Amino acid sequence: APAFGPTGVSRSAAAPPNGNVSGAIGPVVADPGNANRFFIGTTNGGIWTTIDGGTTWTPLSDKQASLSIASLSLDPTDPNRNTLIAGTGLTSNGGVCPAFACFFTGSGGLRNGLLYSRDGGNSWTSLGAATLGGQTVDAVAARGNTLIAGTFEASNLVTSPAQQRV
DSSP: OOOOSOTTTSSOOOSSOOOOOOOOEEEEEEOTTOTTOEEEEETTTEEEEESSTTSSOEESOTTSSOOOEEEEEEOTTOTTOOOEEEEEOEEEEEEEOOTTOOEEEEEESOOOOEEEESSTTSSOEEEOHHHHTTSOEEEEEEETTEEEEEEOOOOOOOOOHHHHOO
């Protein structure tokens, strides 16, 4: 997407400025066996990986129903460190203040449960949509055949009329 604002804030300030833009990043997972391999979950940008310490990044989940990643983890029992689990959910938050109340709102992609991969993110299985659909899955963990997911959904938090106008 286009970047606006001063160099160093909206895009890379490297000399010479190379124009790289970084979007919002949520969960970051480091591969404990490879210091150059990371996975990140992004706000409405899906899951990405690097194998060269961050010089280049590859998208892993562009074809999934939701690109709004709220949580991400590697299964530590997988000796190849290729089993990933991700929770989808509202990851961009803001406030709406009509009349005399402020409401905490969330935005993001479809909240449809979990994404699960056993091959480092090359392919994904959608899990838990019936149980977790409509909720933000903000914590996930995998241990072999056991998957754990935690959800949280804050909404309609009201502040006093004096606090609503900033």
